[in-house]
Amino acid sequence: MLFDVAPKERREDLYDRERELQELRDALELGERLVVVYGVRRVGKTSLVKAGLRELEVPHVLVDVRELYYAENIIRMQALVSRVVEGFRRQLRWYRRMGFDLRSALRRIRRIRVGDYEVEVEPGARVLLTSLLSELDAWCRRHGMRFALVLDEAQYLRFSNVRYDGVIAWAVDNLPSITLVLTGSEVGLLRDFLRVDDPEAPLFGRYRREIRVERFSREQAVGFLLEGFRELGVTVGEGEVEEAVERLDGIVGWLTYYGYYRAVRGMPHREALARVFEEGSRLVLAELERAIAPSRRRYAAILWAVAHGASRWRDIKAYVVGRTGHITDRRLSDLLKKLVKYGYLVKEGGEYRIPDPVVRRACLNLRP
Template sequence: MPRGEIFFDQRPRKRPEQLFGREKEVEKLLRALNAGSWVSILGPRMVGKTSLALAGANTFARNNGYKVIFVDLRDTETFREAAEKILGRLPKSIIDTLSEYLSEVSASAKGAGFSIKLKKSVSAKRALSDALFKLNNTILILDEVQSIHQGIRHFLRALGSAFNENHSLLVIFTGSYSGVVKKLFDATYGEALFGRPPIEIRLAPWKETVAEQFLRTGFKRLGIEYQDWEIREAVRELGTLPGWLNLYGVKRYIEKDHRLALKTTIDEAVKEAARELEHLLEGRSPKARAVVKLLALGASWRDMAQTGISEDTLSRLLSTLSEGLFIVQKDEDAGVYYFTDPVYRRAAMRLSLSP
């Protein structure tokens, strides 16, 4: 079978027709870009943020004579590191104009762009601002921007200057709502972006009917024999985040065995979800960890308050888990909060009470 016909793919999708069940979100992203707005695509890991960003940006670029620059900011903790990584993905013609800021320029070991090092005496904010000002008709995708922990204010000020001075530059941010991306909207950081927060697109997990149809469609296209109970079990055990279901589809295509594909997918998914929960709990008290563990079994407000966590802190934590990550919901009749996502439920049960 030709490689281009594969339905399940662990790499991000780059065209709208490759996305499944995200037509409304693609349309909203294109409307925002056409309006000259910057955009933040928010949601939990594996929900398809990067795919939506790339598919929408590539469509807009193709129709409007723009180019797309994608920067993966995972494992980038400081603004200076982020600035160097962004600069390294810019066209060589722009990098050549920035020599006063650079101490090293070499081919990237990963084969994409350049490896850049700023001079120690140079301001990263000034170097990035200068570079962004020179980008014409460009969509800059800053993927997983929540990884940046140090220098956020300088980062946002550089972006704010670019927003004001370079009207042909569009930026798409992707990241977890529970991470630093949220600071783009916080009042504390409003000044840095000159009071012009990006348009929000929050990606929620699929509905069960969409998740099941995704698997059925893929299996039929690839000629994979399946039973309906296998589809239902996969969705019940993995939830409806597209990334987990896509990974299961890849493994099912390769292994031709439902049980083996499901088990290995669950193992990988729980590890990734545990990392996301650890990131969410970073810097929080052990009381917040205790709350998350209680939620794995379902807990009332009173149950969670008995950990000693303050009402305000508990309210903000639940808001992040429900409105930001879409993984916690409240049963209004029973008054119980619980994880709606089975992978995160498993990950929460395995959390230790100390970091």
């Protein structure tokens, strides 16, 4: 169902992502070892990857790195391994259908127990991610298969005393039957973490396939809503679809929420739109507060100013100084650059704006 608000796992539940799916298919069929999927929040990166891997019947595990960071404020190796093992457990039955024998693949790692219905790490055991991936790679090579480890919101790997960029580089160099898929909505921060253009960085010179998931064009957004309503047998006015696209832009996540409220929950058009902004703003603010916590008053002042129409550097600075006191030009520029890297702002022609309409609504009420 196009209007399912959960991440999609079937190709037929995606709309007009054939190019991106083909890119992912090509990477896996060619045995490429590193795939990086970029895209702003809520354009469907996770759905694309999950649906693509399912369709291709590639055994895989997906770990939400951001959720792990929010839980512990650091990405410990053992916590990451535990999440991988949890992913194994959730997909045991599917693995069997695919002919992927996890018990055989991990038999040499004695601290991981694989049963018919459970997979667990022995209490207190220390299992290295490199060891885990090495055993998976060895089994896949013997049986002509490929395994994919998906690290969703991989930019959060930077919060660790482990050099995960080095671990990734080692895997790319040494594990020919493993594909690492990294996704990131904070595009600038993911690029900073990978540092693929830095001669001193572990990943410098390594080949990677980059897949960019863009927001829908106006035509795609209209087509998505019309197809979703048709799928559910719901008739809506053309003006309703036009207004929804005008207000929600091409962010597929918000369009999906609108379709869900309108068609599945049966809300009137205006109420459905209002609910998207209401619920979406709460979700956005929860995420935003974590991101801006290190310098909350100044970040909040910047976002509030831009949300209210201040787009030029000097106008933003005037408001920030008025609300939070003196700030150097360099410090303000650094904060603006970070907000661009987080994806909350874009800079075009010397002007700043908030590209996501729901984020913009949330920032209207973000008091410094």
